[in-house]
Amino acid sequence: MYKTGEIISNRCLKGDYYQVVFYAPEIAAKAQAGQFVHVQIANMSANILRRPFSINNTDPVNGTVQVTYKVVGSGTEVLSKLSAGAVCDLLGPLGNGYKLPADDEIPVMIAGGYGTAAMFMISKLAKNKGILLAGARSDADLILLEDYAALGCEVKAATNDGSVGVKGFVTLLLDDILKNPAPGAKYRFYACGPTPMLMATGQMLCAADRADGELSLDHVMCCGVGACFACVVKVKDGDSFRYARSCSEGPVFTAGEVYYEN
Secondary structure, three states, rough: EEEEEEEEEEEEEEEOOOEEEEOOOOHHOOOOOOOOOEEOOOOOOOOOOOEEEOOEEEOOOEEEEEEEEEEHHHHHHHHHOOOOOEEEEEEEEEOOOOOOOOOOOOEEEEEEHHHHHHHHHHHHHHOOOEEEEEOOOOOOOOOOHHHHHHHHOEEEEOOOOOOEEEEEEOHHHHHHHHHOOOOOOOOEEEOOHHHHHHHHHHHHHHOOOOOOOOOOOOOOOOOOOOOOOOOEEEEEOOOOOEEEOOOOOOOOEOOOOOOOOO
């Protein structure tokens, strides 16, 4: 699973958001929607911990793996400055991804911030390109909406400040679909984003008898292979809970599996 990944391109999408394309044909051939790569960033030999990144897209023909990321710390800061030709060490594809919708199902993808990156391959691979519900603090944090639209996906947005779409949380858009489904529509729900948003989404899906909806519970991961137990999340275990390793048992869990604190 250890592969080198030569950077083909690394560009700024907007603000602090970047997109890097690695040449990693073995990973590109196997990657599924919702999986991730664990990256040892070049020029950071003093930092032994890898960084996990959702796989945004792949091109198995050309052998490329695309990652969309936000500069949030020293690691992503260094990554954003790497140019074509630099080589990173990649571990992947890792984790359990999303189950793709059946041909007669409509995928509804609920994204918070750059959660849009992790679910892009659902729309890309699905027969019905579905509906993207994208939420963010403001327009500055909405990314990849044009990419989804180019696939033929219906795109709806919600922002905290009302700069784009509905003013408020993305769960407002989800609530509307749950209460006012299109006649005869067979929806399948997916989500990725900040933990509070995922917990609210999961509880809404369970209350609507859609516990089969899938949530990507991304957490900070040290090893990425289930050895260190640093990325555990609570899942149901009878009337109580147990800790599941999000890197190896997830990151994707059904809404019905997740243990909610309230």
